[in-house]
Amino acid sequence: MRCSIPFVDPSPESLAARLACCSVADRHRLRSRLRGLTAGGGDARALHRLEADIAAAEQLHRRRAASVPQPVYPPELPVAQHREEIAAAIRAHQVVVVCGETGSGKTTQLPKICLEAGRGVDGFIGHTQPRRLAARSIAARVASELGGTLGGLVGYKIRFQDRMSPGTLIKVMTDGILLAETQRDRQLLQYDTLIVDEAHERSLNIDFLLGYLHQLLPRRPDLKLIITSATIDPIRFSRHFGDAPVIEVSGRTFPVEVRWRPVEGEESDEQDPTVLGGILDAVDELVALDRERSLPPGDILVFLSGEREIAETAEALRGRLAPGTELLPLFARLSNEEQDRVF
DSSP: OOOOOOOOOOOHHHHHHHGGGSOHHHHHHHHHHHHHHHHTTOOHHHHHHHHHHHHHHHHHHHHHHHHOOOOOOOTTSGGGGGHHHHHHHHHHOSEEEEEEOTTSOHHHHHHHHHHHTTOSSSSEEEEEESSHHHHHHHHHHHHHHTTOOBTTTEEEEETTEEEOOTTOOEEEEEHHHHHHHTTTOTTOTTEEEEEEOOGGGOOHHHHHHHHHHHHHGGGOTTOEEEEEEOSSOHHHHHHHTTSOOEEEEOOOOOOOOOOOOOOOOOOOSSSOHHHHHHHHHHHHHHHHHHHHTTOOOOOOOOOOSSHHHHHHHHHHHHTTSOTTOOOOOOOTTSOHHHHHHHO
């Protein structure tokens, strides 16, 4: 004898209530399907298929919630002392401006504070950086501090590179990538939180993003926005977003000795002799000063204007540095492995 189990038709109301336990993107997609079915009279089999899809979305949401780690904060970073204040502001306000000096730790610690505030489960915590190199290195640092590997809980997306996985909670990217995503995801539904870092740089990408988000936020009341800025007029950002709260975080200070020397360079056919010669002389002077003060070997960071100047200076330095000294050029066209050597 054949037994059959009758369908128990789910009601549209019960399915609608369950959407709250799905991600923002799934919620939007499944709600559209539910509206279409309701308008068409609520076909029973179609409702059961929708119920199965909602159950799968709920399960994925539960897995994301269970994967959230308990962040640990380096106590020496000033932002760690403000994490409860920042988390409370994120919970209470849609937009928060965090104003911090260099060395405060805001860039690496804010995504972790967002996790602690309950963000990252309904969608990615998107974290923008003006430069590709910064996006990669920050993603690697945050992943390490959370005890995971790059591409797991923390991933990144830059031009020509995408290290993401289904379990990614924090997505670090350039502001250009996020701006490009607005073309196919108008409401940025894959995110529940956005951190726009280094907003004081006021690039075209950042200005366009802030303008776009200003219009989007009223339509996405569930989306949180954190804007970080150096101590350069953060009140302007606050006023633009309806007098959003501003939290100020001090930076770490270290003793700095400023030495000024005239530039008297060696001749070079390829580069301004005053620049190259000044660099070579300054390096010689710093090495001699370390020996004179019996200091342990240190590091020297030289800023140059482009890849060609970096290559020429590196070549000139190779014959002058002591054995065992590492010379590490750094520019965007280097491979990931070569860039990682620096960090």
